Amino acid sequence: MKSKQAEQVFDLMMSKDYCSQWMGIEAVEIKEAYCKIKMTVKKEMLNGFGILHGGIAYAFADSAFAFASNSLGRVALSINGTMSFNKPAKKGELLFAEAKALSISYKTAEFDVDVSNEAGDIYYRFRGMVYRKSDSIFD
Numbered sequence: 001m002k003s004k005q006a007e008q009v010f011d012l013m014m015s016k017d018y019c020s021q022w023m024g025i026e027a028v029e030i031k032e033a034y035c036k037i038k039m040t041v042k043k044e045m046l047n048g049f050g051i052l053h054g055g056i057a058y059a060f061a062d063s064a065f066a067f068a069s070n071s072l073g074r075v076a077l078s079i080n081g082t083m084s085f086n087k088p089a090k091k092g093e094l095l096f097a098e099a100k101a102l103s104i105s106y107k108t109a110e111f112d113v114d115v116s117n118e119a120g121d122i123y124y125r126f127r128g129m130v131y132r133k134s135d136s137i138f139d
Contacts, residue, residue, distance in 0.1 A: 003032045006071035009137050010035070013067060020063045023056070033101035033109075035068035041093045051088035058083050061097050061113040061126035068099035069109055069130040073137055076109060081128035089123050107132055 010030045014020060023045070028036040039060060047053040061083060069076035089095055099113040108129055115124040 003030070003071065005073055006030045006032050006034075009071050009073065010067050012137065013070060017063070017066075019059060023060060023063070025060070025063055028096065030067065030071065032071050033068060033104060033111075034099065035064045035071065036096060036098045037064050037067065038094060038096050041089050041091050041095065043091055046091060049088075051090060052093075054083075054085060057085065057089070057115065057124045058126070060095065061099075061115050061124060062128070064097035064099040064113050065111050065126065065128045065130075068101065068111055068113075069128075069132075070137055072104070072132075075133040075135045075137055076130035077133065079108075079129050079131050081126060083127075084125040085123075086125065087121065087123045089117070094118050095123065102127075105132075 007030050024039050025037050028038050041052050045056045097113055097115045099111050102110040110129045113126040114122050116122050
């Protein structure tokens with residue numbers, strides 16, 4: 001189900017999310033409690049071994065997590081996040097981050113984010129929890 005509110009939240013957040021803008025993140029699919037984004041690995045994102053820096057991989061997954069967890073219209077702030085690094089990404093690769101809700105309660109929500117390539121190979125796995133404030137995103 002497509003959600004106009006979820007898309008409005010994405011647009012509002014992206015307008016001020018300079019890190020996601022720098023990473024070249026683009027929306028693929030945005031709906032309530034779900035987000036799929038994409039980016040291409042740039043030279044400036046590589047570590048000393050010529051692979052995607054772990055911090056950038058985490059930031060990419062965290063962006064999908066943030067868009068998905070805030071898509072319900074209430075401010076959601078990360079309180080926990082972990083990542084597994086399964087396979088390194090290289091310059092020029094197109095990556096996708098897909099965030100899916102595992103559980104949503106009044107005060108918290110938990111999400112999984114898979115970061116994969118075009119073929120669907122999982123490169124990184126992220127799990128995070130947010131605290132859901134009472135404040136509206138649009139205030």
